[in-house]
Amino acid sequence: MKKRFLPFLMALSLIFPTSSVFAEEAENASTSNPASETQTSALNLAAETAVLMDAASGEILYEKNADQKMYPASITKLMTILLALEHGNLTDEITFSHDAVYNIEPGSAHIAIIEGETLTLEQVLRAIILRSANEASNGVAEYVDGTVEEFAKHMTERAKELGCKNTNFVNANGLHDENHYTTAYDMALIARELLTHEEYRSMMSETYYEIPPTNKQSETRYLHGQHQMLNPNSIYYYEDATGGKTGFTTEALNTLVTYAERDGMELIAVVMKCNGAEHYTDTAALFDYGFENYESVKLLSTAEHTATVTVTETYNDKPIELGTITAAPKEDVYHTLPKGTDISQIKVEMDCPETIEAPVKEGQTVGTLHITLNGETIKTVDLISQNAVDVMTDEQKATLDKASVSGILKKAGLIVVLLLLICIILLCITRTIGYLRYKNRRQRRRKRRISNRRRR
Structure with a gap:
């Protein structure tokens, strides 16, 4: 009412x-x-x-x-x-x-x-x-x-x-x-x-x-x-x-x-x-x-142009993979064009690394999208990290160090075992060769005895 x-x-x-x-x-x-x-x-x-x-x-x-x-x-x-x-x-x-x-x-x-x-x-x-x-x-x-x-x-x-x-x-x-x-x-x-x-x-x-x-x-x-x-x-x-x-x-x-x-x-x-x-x-x-x-044209949406980037940290001279981030535009991207503009030639090129060093903060710019119309850039849009990945903690590093020491010991143990096997094999070969030589000497001696008996 x-x-x-x-x-x-x-x-x-x-x-x-x-x-x-x-x-x-x-x-x-x-x-x-x-x-x-x-x-x-x-x-x-x-x-x-x-x-x-x-x-x-x-x-x-x-x-x-x-x-x-x-x-x-x-x-x-x-x-x-x-x-x-x-x-x-x-x-x-x-x-x-x-x-x-x-x-x-x-x-x-x-x-x-x-x-x-x-x-x-x-x-x-x-x-x-x-x-x-x-x-x-x-x-x-x-x-x-x-x-x-x-x-x-x-x-x-x-x-x-x-x-x-x-x-x-x-x-x-x-x-x-x-x-x-x-x-x-x-x-x-x-x-x-x-x-x-x-x-x-x-x-x-x-x-x-x-x-x-x-x-x-x-x-x-x-x-x-x-x-x-x-x-x-x-x-x-x-x-x-x-x-x-x-x-x-x-x-x-x-x-x-x-x-x-x-x-x-x-x-x-x-x-x-x-x-x-x-x-x-x-x-x-x-x-x-x-x-x-004018008219307002939607060039792209956030869901259409995303990238997954691996986050690493170099530790003990080795890259350690810590996780991934999703890179995407902050919001849907619009552009204002004179009415009647042919937008069929709009192209989007992504410039984003495959890996990035930690730390990465949520909201951090990690790449760009270059939007062109008829070969000319009409807009450059930042790719924003949708999540965060921090550097390794002391506990994580300690775990890696332990894993590294354990790995070294395992490698050392394997080498010792291999050496023992090699020694055993060599010993077996040596003994086998010695036995064969001994057997050959016995055969030669036996042949000589038989030959001497026949001459008599």
Whole structure:
């Protein structure tokens, strides 16, 4: 029944301003109609910086000042959500401290969480995704790392691990700070990593959620999404959009991260520093450009290209076989190609040794796959060890040494036995020869005696 009335509720939310309890970020959106035509050959975006990324391959289809440092505003919260999912479970409970609730700017986005109130992590993440709640972000920070300051350091470190080179976070919610910055490209990397979490995928497309009464609140909270490209009642609705995050501060202006999927191709669009509704029209233009001109091609799967490598260790100048590892790509490999590209000539060549010296760690690069199209390399993929093989322990070496000594003794014993046999054989031969000589002498003597008798 609630789903039946959802479009009606969304329409009301657009007509009537929401109370300050559920204050949303000012998006400064104009009421003008979005662009009716998209320039696919040469995009003319209003955004100061922008990126369009293929989510499957991570390849950039379009960029404008992609590495320019910018203030992100609330799209920062995508990193907050990522760390929450990496370090918690949706059923975990968060009890909000005084600092989490009150250390936000007056009038900024919140859902009126009360000091001492307990919510599940899922409820908190819904509040962040749908209402961009700043105190909810603070609660996540304290839940994961104890303080917002430590969490901000964690955010920056994790960004670097993802390949972000121009990002520095100082808070969990994106409220303005001169030292809080990122880039369109770095935000695309963060957004792409979030897609690896099925919990996030299950949330990102939803536009409505209810938080029932809690230990501090007697009424249900009704959360409506802010991202207009997901709202069927909005003039900025984009049918293929599947999720994303809005952001706005006076300094950052409108920022936007959006996901969209069409015909099996998933794209990520990031636009930063936009006026009015430019963040929506620019994003729509980016998606139209990507979907009309490119396709995401699966080059290979992890199961199709694996290798078994023998792991050895040299001990006492001899290679000792310790076991084997399985080498395979970390994940299925995709590549973005212009539509209509003939992929029949794609070839995969494996460069992987038959043996490798211990130790080998799980996740270690042990070889590469070279993928070519019409003779030209289009992608080089690392082969990753799927298991670990350590060096020999002292006990194993001692066992080998004992086995070696035992082997030497066995060899020595065999040599002694062989020598004894040879001696016995020689002795037998000598005695046999002596006996034959003795017998021959006796025969000769007998013949002489017989001969002498006859002469007489």
